[in-house]
Amino acid sequence: MRIKRNFSNDWYYKADFKEEYILRDSGVKGFSPIRLPHANKEVAYNYFDEKDYQIISCYKKKFTIDNRFKDKIILIEFEGVMTACEVYIDGKFVGEHRGGYVPCTFDITPFIDFGEESILTVKVDSTEREDIPPFGNVIDYLTFGGIYRDVFIYILEPTYIDNVFYRYEIEDDIVKMTPIVYITSDEEKNLNISLDLDDKSFEWNIDIEPGEKQKLELSPIEIEGLKLWDIDNPMLYDVVMTISCEDSVLDNYESKIGFREIRAEVDGFYLNGRKVFLRGLNRHQSYPYVGYAMPKRVQEKDADILKYELGLNLVRTSHYPQSPYFLDRCDEIGLLVLEEIPGWQHVSDREDWRNCVLSDVEKMIKRDWNHPSIIMWGVRINESGDDHELYTKTNELARSLDPTRPTTGIRCLEKSEMLEDVYGMNDFIHDGGEIVLRDQQKVTGLDHKVPYIVTEYNGHMFPTKRFDNEHRLIEHALRHAVIQNEAQLREDIMGAIGWCAFDYNTHCDFGSGDRICYHGVMDMFRIPKWAAYVYASQVSPKERIVLQPLSHWSVGDRNQGGVSPLVVLTNCDCVEVRVEGKGREKFYPDIEDYRGLAHPPITINLKFGEWGVGWGDLELVGYVDGTPVISKRYPKNPYVYKIDVQADHKKLYADRLDATRIVCKVVDQYGNLLPYLNQVLHIETEGDIEIIGPKTVSTIGGCIGFWVRTTGENTSSEAVVTVYSDRCKEERVFIEIMD
Ligand code: GAL
Numbered sequence: 155m156r157i158k159r160n161f162s163n164d165w166y167y168k169a170d171f172k173e174e175y176i177l178r179d180s181g182v183k184g185f186s187p188i189r190l191p192h193a194n195k196e197v198a199y200n201y202f203d204e205k206d207y208q209i210i211s212c213y214k215k216k217f218t219i220d221n222r223f224k225d226k227i228i229l230i231e232f233e234g235v236m237t238a239c240e241v242y243i244d245g246k247f248v249g250e251h252r253g254g255y256v257p258c259t260f261d262i263t264p265f266i267d268f269g270e271e272s273i274l275t276v277k278v279d280s281t282e283r284e285d286i287p288p289f290g291n292v293i294d295y296l297t298f299g300g301i302y303r304d305v306f307i308y309i310l311e312p313t314y315i316d317n318v319f320y321r322y323e324i325e326d327d328i329v330k331m332t333p334i335v336y337i338t339s340d341e342e343k344n345l346n347i348s349l350d351l352d353d354k355s356f357e358w359n360i361d362i363e364p365g366e367k368q369k370l371e372l373s374p375i376e377i378e379g380l381k382l383w384d385i386d387n388p389m390l391y392d393v394v395m396t397i398s399c400e401d402s403v404l405d406n407y408e409s410k411i412g413f414r415e416i417r418a419e420v421d422g423f424y425l426n427g428r429k430v431f432l433r434g435l436n437r438h439q440s441y442p443y444v445g446y447a448m449p450k451r452v453q454e455k456d457a458d459i460l461k462y463e464l465g466l467n468l469v470r471t472s473h474y475p476q477s478p479y480f481l482d483r484c485d486e487i488g489l490l491v492l493e494e495i496p497g498w499q500h501v502s503d504r505e506d507w508r509n510c511v512l513s514d515v516e517k518m519i520k521r522d523w524n525h526p527s528i529i530m531w532g533v534r535i536n537e538s539g540d541d542h543e544l545y546t547k548t549n550e551l552a553r554s555l556d557p558t559r560p561t562t563g564i565r566c567l568e569k570s571e572m573l574e575d576v577y578g579m580n581d582f583i584h585d586g587g588e589i590v591l592r593d594q595q596k597v598t599g600l601d602h603k604v605p606y607i608v609t610e611y612n613g614h615m616f617p618t619k620r621f622d623n624e625h626r627l628i629e630h631a632l633r634h635a636v637i638q639n640e641a642q643l644r645e646d647i648m649g650a651i652g653w654c655a656f657d658y659n660t661h662c663d664f665g666s667g668d669r670i671c672y673h674g675v676m677d678m679f680r681i682p683k684w685a686a687y688v689y690a691s692q693v694s695p696k697e698r699i700v701l702q703p704l705s706h707w708s709v710g711d712r713n714q715g716g717v718s719p720l721v722v723l724t725n726c727d728c729v730e731v732r733v734e735g736k737g738r739e740k741f742y743p744d745i746e747d748y749r750g751l752a753h754p755p756i757t758i759n760l761k762f763g764e765w766g767v768g769w770g771d772l773e774l775v776g777y778v779d780g781t782p783v784i785s786k787r788y789p790k791n792p793y794v795y796k797i798d799v800q801a802d803h804k805k806l807y808a809d810r811l812d813a814t815r816i817v818c819k820v821v822d823q824y825g826n827l828l829p830y831l832n833q834v835l836h837i838e839t840e841g842d843i844e845i846i847g848p849k850t851v852s853t854i855g856g857c858i859g860f861w862v863r864t865t866g867e868n869t870s871s872e873a874v875v876t877v878y879s880d881r882c883k884e885e886r887v888f889i890e891i892m893d
Contacts, residue, residue: 156405157309160810161230162190163866164215165301169194171210176275178244182214189811189866191447194236194280194300197659199442199678199847200668204661207299207445213276219309221269227310227338228266230274231259233478234303236446237286240277252286252510254297255474255496256517276301285507287514287535288473291500294664294671295438295473298445303477312340315407316367318395319523321558324415329377335395336367343399347372351393352380382426383412383526385467388488390526412485412526418560418576418605423529423648425490431642432490432649433692434468435460435675436610438658439476441861442678443847445659449811450479452861455802457483459680460655465693465700468529470609470651473498473536475518484527492578492609492651493522494532494564495548501538508544511535515548519555530576531556534563537580540571549573564609568592569599576648580610584633590640594647603646611637613653613673617666618685620677621829621855624711628704628721631685634675635723635748635755638688642750652689656680679859681817687723691753695725699784701776706829707788709769717762725753726776726783733762734770740777792822794831799877799885806864806873808842808891813863816887818877820856828856833879841873842866842891864891 166185174180195207219228232239236254240247243265251258266272280299282289288297316338322331333349339362347358356375362368381389389412396406417424423432437456441448457480460466467490471480474496484491495514502508515533522528533548545563552561560575566582579597584590594606618630634652641650657674665671670678675685682690687702701724705717722729728740741758748754763769769790776784798821803814818835819827833853837845839862846861862875870893878884 155403156314156407159307161215161217161305161307162810165190165192166214167192167194168212169209171212171277175212175214176242176245176277178273182216185212185214190305191302191449191811192300193298193302193444193447194278196443196847197445200659200670202669204296204669208281209299210277210279210281211300213278213301215274216271217274217307218271219266219268223309224268225312226263227261227312227314228263229259229261229308229310231257231306231308232301232303233257233305234446235276235278235301236280236297236299237283237289238279242275242277243272252283253496253514253517254286255476256514257521284502285504286510287495287497287502287507288500290502290504290507292661292663293498293500294660295498296440296445296659296661296669298440298447300447302445302447304450311404313343313345313362313397313399314338314405315395315397317520318407318409319520319556320393320409320411321556322413323558324382324413327378329380329413330374331377332374333372333395335370335372337362337370337397338366338368339364345404346398348396348398349375349393350396351377352391380413383414383485383488384426385430385488385490388412388486388526390485409524410482410485411524414526416529416559418530418648420603420605421645430467432468432607432651433638433689434466434470434490434492434649434651435464435689436470436472436651436654437476438472438654438656439474439480440658440678442659448861449813449863451803451806452813452815453477453479454483455815456480456680457487457489459676461487461489462698463682464655464675464686464689465691465698466689468492468649468651469655470494470532472610472654475514475522478521481522481525481527485525489527491525491528492530492532492562493518493528494536497535497538499535499537501535501541501544511544512547512551515551516555519552523556528559530560530562532564532578533561533574534565536564537566539567542571542573545571545573560605562607568597572598572600572604576605576607578607578609580653581608582611582613582615584611584637585615586629586633590636591644591647594644605648606646607648608641608650610651610653617672618683619666619672619855620681620683624704624706625713627684630683631688631704631723632721632755634685634688635751638692639748639750639754677854679817680815681857681859684723691723691725692751693725695778695783699776699778700725701729701774701784701786703774703786703788707772709763709765715764718759720758720760720762722756722758722774724756724776726778728777729756729758730775730777731758731760732773732775735773787824788826789822789824792826792828794828794833794881795821795823797821797835797877797879797882797885798825799875799887801875801887801889804888805890805892806843808864808867808869808893811863811866813846813861814889815859815861816875817859818853818857820853820882831856833881835877835879838876839873840876841871841889842869843873843875843889862889869893
């Protein structure tokens with residue numbers, strides 16, 4: 155029976171590398187104790203030098219595998235090491251891996267003395283090596299460094315399961331499944347294989363040869379009565395594959411799977427036979443200070459934000475495979491995923507680089523093929539030029555590994571060779587003028603329509619900071635609305651994925667010069683800009699009521715003053731405007747201009763008074779089915795009232811690196827963010843947590859976020875985060891640290 159243990163605690167780290175570190179006797183002097191996920195260098199929020207983390211560093215871990223396991227196989231799996239690593243045990247070379255976004259596994263059995271302490275040393279190269287994608291030219295994002303995802307250790311019998319692909323199709327509500335299993339064995343064996351799914355069991359008997367990762371296609375089975383996985387009802391099943399020989403169980407391999415039928419057609423995307431317009435945003439997996447190194451809970455929270463705060467039904471993992479925790483969460487909550495290989499515009503002619511692309515395709519698919527949320531494999535380097543040879547191979551490889559999902563290739567060029575099943579286009583044509591999206595056939599240059607998806611828009615065409623002027627924030631939001639609207643009206647576009655969900659750190663060649671690309675509909679702390687509400691307001695009011703005016707309600711912030719037209723993003727049927735408590739008219743969604751949107755913006759053309767006259771407190775009341783369901787108030791004379799401090803999670807685990815975000819908003823007397831307040835905040839913690847990043851921060855446009863992480867004192871206790879400033883009373887958040 156397999157034993158799987160998290161191996162992410164009790165590591166040692168040093169921000170340099172010397173050959174002597176590999177030697178067993180070199181010890182850990184000068185190394186710092188750390189836990190994974192880990193950033194090789196923590197960086198500032200902005201204006202830092204990206205060269206700081208482009209270093210070669212060293213990680214070590216002492217461990218002992220008990221003598222009782224001496225007949226077993228011991229594997230170590232790294233879920234993500236940026237960008238290349240060499241692994242040694244007690245001075246002996248075990249293996250190496252290139253590529254920072256896919257996992258690597260090493261069989262360390264021959265290198266350990268069972269019952270004795272072993273020292274694992276990992277040389278981590280986080281430089282931008284020309285032999286590894288995405289490197290070789292400039293890229294508009296930072297890749298950071300370190301062992302930034304979890305590590306696991308496996309103790310296995312000499313015959314074990316490497317991987318299982320639950321390949322299936324659905325016909326007349328019956329799941330027809332052909333499990334593909336990969337088995338490693340030290341000897342010839344006759345195996346019984348059983349599969350337990352729901353209350354059903356299936357069995358096979360097969361002979362295997364000695365060898366590694368032998369691919370076996372089991373005879374097909376038919377399963378009736380399963381519920382389908384869908385975005386509204388993401389039904390998942392626990393499934394266990396067990397292999398045994400002469401009545402002794404050798405391995406049991408657990409997965410969570412879901413069953414759904416997908417079709418990418420010329421006229422749209424179909425999920426379980428129903429046409430679904432794919433409304434999405436691109437996600438970079440980076441965070442302030444620690445780059446990529448955020449644990450499970452924080453990864454999951456991003457998926458929740460995309461689904462529940464932004465109301466999306468799809469995310470594109472631009473531009474690489476992302477955390478398994480993030481993808482697991484997408485499965486759990488019903489958020490579709492377009493996943494793609496690492497890369498950005500550049501295709502190298504180096505053979506090692508090109509081989510790495512193929513290995514990325516294979517590793518991405520073999521890691522993620524059981525996720526029901528993943529609906530497409532991106533097998534072309536984002537926005538690269540044509541490369542017939544390479545992309546013929548990536549497509550063939552993807553289709554041979556997984557014939558159940560369409561491939562896509564995402565480009566920004568017109569008339570590029572279409573080797574994929576779905577043509578992906580980053581369409582940045584819209585500059586605020588009349589033209590909103592390109593014509594499909596002009597883009598493809600083909601004489602017929604193909605399955606087609608818009609994979610990016612907006613981004614660099616209109617970078618917008620959360621604390622920008624009202625005019626710009628409105629224009630930013632409306633550009634997102636206009637493009638989503640147009641995409642939904644076009645019969646030959648299956649979805650539109652905006653650039654992008656969250657602002658992200660980038661190289662000095664891109665962004666606003668401070669190492670940030672302000673292209674998100676949320677900032678790096680995942681605090682919304684107004685454009686976020688374009689997406690959020692598209693969900694049914696039965697799910698959530700959304701009402702967001704695109705104004706700070708101030709008389710003189712716009713050119714020439716006033717707030718007219720006042721645009722409100724909402725999923726209410728109508729909005730009533732009251733000034734100084736006096737009810738005025740009701741206003742309705744602009745269905746003329748936004749026929750494609752489920753909930754168009756409401757545009758209010760009223761004169762609300764002027765300098766010193768007629769201006770008062772505003773109240774917006776949203777109605778659904780004739781009933782008032784939400785009211786928002788904005789004061790005429792806002793003042794600093796308090797710091798609103800909210801933690802995403804109030805319970806964290808002590809026994810692993812666990813973290814939660816805390817958002818601090820300085821609000822007015824009605825609870826609204828004060829958008830131009832830059833206020834120093836001091837953060838203090840008591841108990842077994844620490845702040846990620848600086849302890850003294852300034853709000854940026856009225857608010858700021860930060861994350862706290864557990865310190866690993868294995869106690870069950872209460873921790874406290876205190877936030878104070880010289881203008882507001884202190885606020886405290888209590889966090890339970892669980893065993
Ligand atoms: C695209 C690219 C993205 C991002 C975006 C900015 O060309 O694919 O990664 O750089 O531009 O708008």
